[in-house]
Amino acid sequence: MDYKDTLLLPKTSFPMRGNLPQNEPKKYKQWDDENVYEKMKANREEASESFTFHDGPPYANGPIHIGHVLNKVIKDIIVKYHYFLGKKVYFTAGWDCHGLPIEHQVEKKVGGAKKKEMAKSKFRGLCREHALKFIEIQKQGFKNVGVIADFNQPYLTLEKKFEANIYRELCRIASKGLLVERSKPVHWSWAAKTALAEAEIEYKDKESHSIYVAFKLQDRDESIIIWTTTPWTLPANQGIVLSEKIEYISTTDGFIVARELFDKLKKDGIVKGDIGETILAEKLEKTKAINPLNGRDSLIMLDDFVSIEDGTGAVHNAPGHGEDDYRICLSYDVQVIVPVDDRGCYDEDINKYNLFKDTEKYLGRNVLTCNEDVLEDLGEALISDNKFTHSYPHCWRTKKPIIFRATKQFFIALDKPYAEDGSTLREKIIGNLDNVKFYPQTGKNRLLSMLERRPDWCISRQREWGVPIAFFRVKATKELILDEKVLNYVAMIFDMHGADAWYDMEIKELLYPGCSHKPDQLEKVNDILDVWFDSGSTWSAVLESREYDAGNFPADLYLEGSDQHRGWFQSSLLVSSASREIAPYKNVITHGFTMDAKGRKMSKSEGNVIDPDKISKEFGSEVLRLWVAMSDYQNDQRISNEIVKQIAEQYRKLRNTFRFLLANTNDLEKISSFDDMKTFDKWFLSLSAQTFKEVSLAFDNYDFAKGLNKINNFLVNDLSGLYLDVTKDRLYCDEKNSLNRLSSMSAMSIITKSMIYLLAPILTYTMDEILANASSTIKENNNDIFDCKHFKLKEIESELSTKDIIEARSKFSELVDVMKKDKSIKSTLELDLKIEPDLFKSIDKEDKEDLFLISNLVKESEEKEINTFEVNGSKFTIYKASGSKCPRCWKFNASKEDSLCERCEKVINV
RNA sequence: GGGAAUAUAGCUCAGCUGGUUAGAGUGCACCCCUGAUAAGGGUGAGGUCCUAGGUUCAAGUCCUAGUAUUCCCA
Numbered sequence: 001m002d003y004k005d006t007l008l009l010p011k012t013s014f015p016m017r018g019n020l021p022q023n024e025p026k027k028y029k030q031w032d033d034e035n036v037y038e039k040m041k042a043n044r045e046e047a048s049e050s051f052t053f054h055d056g057p058p059y060a061n062g063p064i065h066i067g068h069v070l071n072k073v074i075k076d077i078i079v080k081y082h083y084f085l086g087k088k089v090y091f092t093a094g095w096d097c098h099g100l101p102i103e104h105q106v107e108k109k110v111g112g113a114k115k116k117e118m119a120k121s122k123f124r125g126l127c128r129e130h131a132l133k134f135i136e137i138q139k140q141g142f143k144n145v146g147v148i149a150d151f152n153q154p155y156l157t158l159e160k161k162f163e164a165n166i167y168r169e170l171c172r173i174a175s176k177g178l179l180v181e182r183s184k185p186v187h188w189s190w191a192a193k194t195a196l197a198e199a200e201i202e203y204k205d206k207e208s209h210s211i212y213v214a215f216k217l218q219d220r221d222e223s224i225i226i227w228t229t230t231p232w233t234l235p236a237n238q239g240i241v242l243s244e245k246i247e248y249i250s251t252t253d254g255f256i257v258a259r260e261l262f263d264k265l266k267k268d269g270i271v272k273g274d275i276g277e278t279i280l281a282e283k284l285e286k287t288k289a290i291n292p293l294n295g296r297d298s299l300i301m302l303d304d305f306v307s308i309e310d311g312t313g314a315v316h317n318a319p320g321h322g323e324d325d326y327r328i329c330l331s332y333d334v335q336v337i338v339p340v341d342d343r344g345c346y347d348e349d350i351n352k353y354n355l356f357k358d359t360e361k362y363l364g365r366n367v368l369t370c371n372e373d374v375l376e377d378l379g380e381a382l383i384s385d386n387k388f389t390h391s392y393p394h395c396w397r398t399k400k401p402i403i404f405r406a407t408k409q410f411f412i413a414l415d416k417p418y419a420e421d422g423s424t425l426r427e428k429i430i431g432n433l434d435n436v437k438f439y440p441q442t443g444k445n446r447l448l449s450m451l452e453r454r455p456d457w458c459i460s461r462q463r464e465w466g467v468p469i470a471f472f473r474v475k476a477t478k479e480l481i482l483d484e485k486v487l488n489y490v491a492m493i494f495d496m497h498g499a500d501a502w503y504d505m506e507i508k509e510l511l512y513p514g515c516s517h518k519p520d521q522l523e524k525v526n527d528i529l530d531v532w533f534d535s536g537s538t539w540s541a542v543l544e545s546r547e548y549d550a551g552n553f554p555a556d557l558y559l560e561g562s563d564q565h566r567g568w569f570q571s572s573l574l575v576s577s578a579s580r581e582i583a584p585y586k587n588v589i590t591h592g593f594t595m596d597a598k599g600r601k602m603s604k605s606e607g608n609v610i611d612p613d614k615i616s617k618e619f620g621s622e623v624l625r626l627w628v629a630m631s632d633y634q635n636d637q638r639i640s641n642e643i644v645k646q647i648a649e650q651y652r653k654l655r656n657t658f659r660f661l662l663a664n665t666n667d668l669e670k671i672s673s674f675d676d677m678k679t680f681d682k683w684f685l686s687l688s689a690q691t692f693k694e695v696s697l698a699f700d701n702y703d704f705a706k707g708l709n710k711i712n713n714f715l716v717n718d719l720s721g722l723y724l725d726v727t728k729d730r731l732y733c734d735e736k737n738s739l740n741r742l743s744s745m746s747a748m749s750i751i752t753k754s755m756i757y758l759l760a761p762i763l764t765y766t767m768d769e770i771l772a773n774a775s776s777t778i779k780e781n782n783n784d785i786f787d788c789k790h791f792k793l794k795e796i797e798s799e800l801s802t803k804d805i806i807e808a809r810s811k812f813s814e815l816v817d818v819m820k821k822d823k824s825i826k827s828t829l830e831l832d833l834k835i836e837p838d839l840f841k842s843i844d845k846e847d848k849e850d851l852f853l854i855s856n857l858v859k860e861s862e863e864k865e866i867n868t869f870e871v872n873g874s875k876f877t878i879y880k881a882s883g884s885k886c887p888r889c890w891k892f893n894a895s896k897e898d899s900l901c902e903r904c905e906k907v908i909n910v
Numbered sequence: 911g912g913g914a915a916u917a918u919a920g921c922u923c924a925g926c927u928g929g930u931u932a933g934a935g936u937g938c939a940c941c942c943c944u945g946a947u948a949a950g951g952g953u954g955a956g957g958u959c960c961u962a963g964g965u966u967c968a969a970g971u972c973c974u975a976g977u978a979u980u981c982c983c984a
Contacts, residue, residue: 009945016949203984391911391984446914446982453913453983562915562981592915592980599917599979632923635916636980646921646936652949653936660946709923712935725951732945817953820942827943853951890945 003888003900006908007732008741010663014773018655020620024765028143028621037091037148040786041549044088051082051089052551054543054585055149056560056568057096057157057535060131061105064141066594066602066639067561069612073628074591075559076147080761081699086790090551091149092542093142097131097158099531100192103465104398106130120464120503127465128158145612145621146764155542155550157467157534164494165541166467166534170459171487172579174471176418178425180411181480183336185319185326186458188405189395190344190366194462195409196395196402206392206401209371212270212312212383214255215240215289215298224256224289224300225270225383227311229390231374232367233318235346235355237291238334239299241315241325242281243306248313250276256284258313265312270384292381293374294355303328320406338406340367342462367403410460410469410527412578419581426451429573432583439589439702440634447565447573457574459530466528468502470494472511475523485512536571539584554582559589589702591633597640610639622763623648629704629762650712654763657715658770660724661752664731665745668777672746674796678739680847681747683800684723688714688751689793695758696792704762711758719751722809726850733889735907740846749777754793760785799842804872805851808839811869812852815878819866829891832856832863832879839874855881855892 044050053075058068079091106126107115115123139151156162173179187196209231214223224240242248247259253273257265265271281302289298298317305324306315319329320338329336339349346362349355356362357377362370375382393402414426423431429451438444460469470490472481489512493501501510508519543553554576560568569588576584595601596608603609615624627647631637674682691714698707727748730740752774760767768785771778782788812833819825831854840848848857861879868877881892886901888908893901900908 004945007945012946016946201984393984440915442915449913450982565914566982595980597921601980627922630922632916638922640921642937643921649936650922656946656949660950663946705923709935716935720946721951724946728945813952817941820952821940 003904003908006888008667008734008736009732010660011666012659012663012773014659014662014770016656016659018620018622018651018766018769020622020765021617023769024146024616024621025144027765027768028146031148032143032151035152036786037150037152040083040148041088041090043786044083044086047086047088049087050551051079051087051557052543052553052555053079053089053091053557053559054539054551054555055092055094056558056564057094057155057538058138059099059101060095060097060134060138060156061101062134064138064612066610066612068138068141069145069624070591070594070628070631070633070637071559071561072142072147073145073625074589074633076149077625077629077704077761078557078559078589078702080148080764083786084757084760084788084790090549092153092155092548092550093139093149093151094155094538094542095131095135095138095157096531096535097128097135097156098466098528098534100194100461100463100465102127102130103463104192106465121500123464124500124503131156131158141613144616145624148764150548150550153548155538155548157531157538157541158498160498161495161545161547162541163467163499164491165545165547166529166537167470167494167499168491169537169540169575169579170467170469170529170533171482171484171491173412173575174482174487175484176578178412178416178418178578180413180416180456181408182411183406183408184411184458185321185323185404185406186409187393187402188342188344188407189398189400189402190342190368190405191398191400192395192463193342195407195458195460201393201395201402202399203391204394204399205389206394207387207389208392209375210384210386210388211375213292213316213378214381214383215292216381217256217284218288218290218297222250222254222256223381224284224314225265225312226314226316228316230321231371231378233321234291234293234316234374234378235350235362236318236320236337236339237293237296237298237316238319238325238329238337239301239317239332240289241301241303241306241317241328242284242313243304244281244302245304246281246306246308246313248279248281248284250279252276256314258308260308261311261313268384270312292378294357296354299332299334301328301332301334321404323404326406336406340403340405344368344403344405346370368401407462409458411456411458412574414454414456418578425574425578428581429577429583432573432577432581436583436585437587439587443562443565443588443590446562447569450566450570451573454570457530457571459533460527461530462526463528466531467499467534469525469527469529470499470502470510471525472507472517472522473525475521480525481517481522483517486515486517488512489515532567532571533575535568536575539572539576540579543584553584555585557587557589558585559591562590562592564590589634592636595636595638597638597642599636599638615644619644619648620651622766623651625762626651626708630708632705651763651766653720654712654715654759655766657720657724658752658755658766660720661748662770662774662778664724664727665749665752665775665777667736668742668745668749668775671749671777672742676739677743677746678843678847679798679800680843680851681743682796683798683802683843684718685747685750685793686796686798687718687802688754689795691718692754692758692793693795699758699761707758708762711755722805724748725853729850729853729889729891730846733904733907735910746777749775750793752778753791756785757788757791760788800840801872804839808869808871808876809852811871812876812878815867815869827890828853829855829885830881831866832858832861832881832892834858834861834875834877834879836875836877837873839872849891855883858882 079089083089189196208229212225212227214225216223249259250256251271251273255271284300285302287300291298317325319326319336339355341347344366345364350359395402415424417424419428507522542548542550572584695707695710727744734741756767771785833854845857863879863882866878883892884894884897885892886894886904888904
C-alpha cells in the first residue's frame with residue numbers, strides 16, 4: 001500500500017518560480033490604477049507619527065540609468081520602511097526642469113538661427129515640452145522598478161506656481177539684503193553665452209601658449225618680463241603685479257625678474273645676461289610700464305598673491321579676465337576693461353580704448369583664435385613662445401574651453417550679517433548643520449569644509465530656460481527696484497501665467513495698478529536664476545507652499561548621491577538658511593555611485609554600461625531591488641551580470657523558503673497561544689526574535705545590506721537547514737491536530753508574518769504575492785501588503801542552548817557524512833542515539849529524535865555502537881536503529897517488516 | 911594640484927573599544943535525498959585582510975607614507 005496519500009504533505013498555491021518579468025508589470029499597473037500611494041496615506045490617517053521624505057529632483061533630460069534606479073529604490077525602501085512601522089509617509093516625486101542642458105538640446109533641435117527669431121516664450125514652450133516628455137519617460141521607469149510615490153501630483157520646477165514660489169524665495173532673500181550685484185570676472189562659456197557655475201565646469205587637458213613678454217618701464221631703461229598662458233588677454237592689460245615678499249634683480253641685458261627664478265630663466269634662454277643690481281618691488285610701485293601691444297600704460301602694483309613657482313615673479317594683470325587681477329585693480333582704483341563680448345569676440349571696446357594698433361584685424365573675432373596674431377603683433381617684446389598641455393576649465397555642456405570675463409552678476413552674499421542675531425549666512429549654515437544627522441557621518445564634515453571655503457553664490461545666468469530674476473531697474477541709474485508691492489504683484493502674475501509673463505507682458509502690465517513708477521523709465525533684468533536656486537528652493541515650493549500634500553517642513557530626510565554635497569544639499573541649505581534661518585532637513589543620507597564589475601565607472605565608450613531595464617526584463621525588478629538593498633549603497637557599488645545572477649539566486653532561496661513556510665502552514669486555522677506551544681518551538685521563536693531584532697536595528701540605521709545578510713543567514717542555516725528539516729516528520733506524519741504539529745505550524749506562521757513585515761519595504765511585490773497565497777493565520781484581514789503594519793515578535797527566553805544544538809548537529813552530521821560516503825547507511829533514520837547525560841532535558845523524546853532526524857532516542861541499545869561524540873559534557877552514542885522501517889513515516893520504529901509504527905497506526909485509524 | 915571615501919575568499923558582505931587557528935551567505939568541488947523536486951540536505955577546498963614601514967607582549971583593527979578606484983574641488 002502506498003501511504004503517501006495519508007500524509008499531510010506541503011501544499012500551496014504560491015508558485016516556486018516568480019515569473020517576475022511577466023507578473024510584476026501587471027501588479028505595478030494595478031497598484032498604479034488603484035492609486036496605492038493615496039491608499040497608503042489613508043491607511044495611516046490616524047497615525048501618531050509622520051515621515052516626510054523630500055525627493056531630490058532628477059533632471060528631466062534623457063531616460064533613466066542604473067544610478068537613477070539605485071537612488072529612487074533606496075528612497076522607496078526607506079519610505080516604505082517607515083510606512084510599515086506605522087507612520088504616515090510622504091514621498092512626492094519631483095523633477096528639475098529648467099537649465100542649460102535642456103535649453104541646449106532644444107536649441108540643437110530647432111537650430112541656432114531659428115531660435116534667434118523665435119519669441120522667448122515660444123522657445124521656453126519647446127523647452128517645457130522637452131522636459132515634460134522626459135518626465136513621463138522617467139516616471140514610467142521608476143514605476144517599473146516598483147517605486148511608489150506621488151506620481152500623480154509630482155512637483156515640477158516648471159509649473160506656474162512653482163516658478164512663482166522660486167521667485168518669491170528670491171525676493172525674500174533680496175529683502176534681507178543678501179542679494180548683491182557686482183561686476184566680476186566669472187567663468188564664461190562663450191560657446192553657450194553664459195556665466196557658468198563651478199558645477200558647470202569640467203577640467204580637461206588643453207594645449208596653450210606659454211609666453212614671456214617684456215614690458216618696458218617708462219622711467220628706466222629696463223623691461224619687466226611677464227609670463228602668461230593667455231596672449232589674448234594682453235590687450236586688456238592694465239598693469240603688472242609684483243610682490244613685496246619677492247626679491248627682484250635686473251640683468252645685464254636689461255630685464256627685471258625674480259632672483260629665485262633667474263637661474264631657470266637663464267637656462268631656458270629667457271634672459272641672457274648676468275645678475276645686476278637688486279630691485280625693490282616697493283620702488284617700482286605705481287610707476288608705469290608700456291604695453292608693447294598697444295603702447296598703453298601698465299601700472300606696477302603690489303600683491304602677495306604672486307608666486308615664484310613658475311613665471312618670472314611678475315604677473316600680467318587684466319582685471320576683466322581674472323579674479324585676482326580684478327581684486328587688485330579695485331584696490332589701486334584701476335579701471336576694469338572687458339573688450340570681449342558674450343560670444344567671446346573682441347568688441348567695440350578695442351576701438352574705444354585703442355587696445356590694438358590695428359583694431360580692424362581683431363574686431364568681432366573669437367579671442368581664442370587671435371593668440372597667434374597677438375604674438376605676431378608683439379614683435380620683439382615677445383621673448384619666448386612655447387606650447388604646453390595643462391588642465392584647463394571647459395564648459396560642461398559645449399565642451400569648449402571657457403574664458404574669464406567680467407560681467408554684472410547677482411550674488412548671494414555669504415559674509416554679510418543678515419540674521420536676527422546678527423550672524424552672516426555662512427555662520428548660519430554652518431551652525432544649522434549641528435542639528436542635522438548625516439549617514440554616513442563623514443558627510444557632515446564634507447559639507448562643512450565646502451561651506452567654510454565657498455565664495456559668494458553667483459545666482460544669475462544669461463540664458464532663457466529658467467526662472468527670470470524678475471526685477472525692474474531704473475533705466476537712468478540702473479538702480480534695482482525691490483519695492484515689496486512691485487515684487488508681490490509680479491509673483492502673483494507668475495502664479496497665474498507662469499514666468500513666461502516676464503517675457504510676454506509689457507512693463508506697464510507687470511506693474512501693479514496705481515504704482516508710482518513710470519513704466520517708460522524702467523527696464524527688465526534679463527537674467528535667469530541658476531538652476532541650483534530652483535532646486536535649492538524646493539523645500540519652500542513643495543513642503544511649505546501647501547500646493548502639494550507633501551509633508552512637513554523641515555523634511556525628515558533628504559537622500560541623494562554624494563555629489564550633492566556640492567549641489568542640492570548645499571543649495572537647499574543656503575536658500576532655506578537665508579530665508580528661514582533653519583536647515584531644510586533633519587537627516588541626510590548619501591549614496592555612492594554604481595560601477596562595473598571591476599569598480600570602474602560606466603561609460604558608453606568603455607561599453608560597460610548596465611541597463612536597469614534589461615535586468616528587470618530578464619530577472620525581474622525584485623532582483624534589482626534586492627541588489628540595491630544588499631549593496632553597501634553608502635559607498636560605491638558594483639553591478640555586473642555575475643553579480644545580478646548571484647542576487648537572483650538569493651532571491652530564489654528566499655522565495656522557496658517562503659513557499660515552504662506557506663505550504664507547511666496551509667491548513668492551520670488558528671495560531672496556538674504561547675502556553676500551548678512546545679519548548680522546542682518556543683526555543684526557535686526566541687532565536688527568530690533575536691535575529692529579527694538585530695535585523696530591525698540594522699534597518700533602523702538604514703543599513704539594509706547588514707539586515708539582509710542576517711535574514712539570509714537565518715533563512716539558510718536556522719530555518720531551512722534546521723527548523724524546517726526537523727519539523728517535517730510531525731507536519732507530514734502526525735495526526736492533523738496533534739500538539740506537535742499545531743505548535744510547529746504556529747511558530748512557522750508567526751515567523752512568516754514577521755519576515756513578511758521585515759521584507760515588505762524591499763521586496764514589496766513578492767511579499768504581496770506571498771500574502772495573497774498565505775493561510776488566513778498569516779494573511780489575517782489584510783487585502784494586500786499595504787494593509788500590513790508592524791508585527792513584532794516578542795522576545796522570549798529559552799532554556800534550550802542554541803549553541804549546544806548547533807554543535808551537536810554539526811558533530812553528528814560530520815560522522816553521518818562518513819557513514820553515507822562509505823555506504824553503510826543511506827539515511828539518518830537508520831540510526832538510534834543515546835545522550836548521556838541528557839543535554840536537552842527541556843525538550844521531549846520526539847523533539848530530540850527529530851532534532852537529529854533519527855528513529856529512536858534510546859537509554860540503551862542491543863545494537864552495536866557505531867560511533868560517539870561529545871558536546872558540552874554530554875556523550876552521544878550512535879547505534880544502528882533496532883526497529884523495522886515503517887512504510888509510512890520511514891522511521892525504523894515498526895515492530896516488524898512492512899507494518900506501521902505505533903504512531904502511524906494510530907494516525908491512520910483515527 | 912587639494913579635500914574626502916573605499917580596499918578582507920571568485921562574488922556580496924561581517925569582523926564592537928587592538929587579544930585564540932580571520933567569519934557568514936553565495937559560487938565552486940564531491941556526496942546524499944527524491945514526501946520542498948526546474949527544489950532540499952551534508953562535507954570540503956578557497957584569504958599576502960591593497961603595499962611598505964612603524965607603535966605594541968600582541969595589528970585586519972592604531973600611526974606614517976604610498977598604490978588603485980570613486981566623488982568633490984582648483
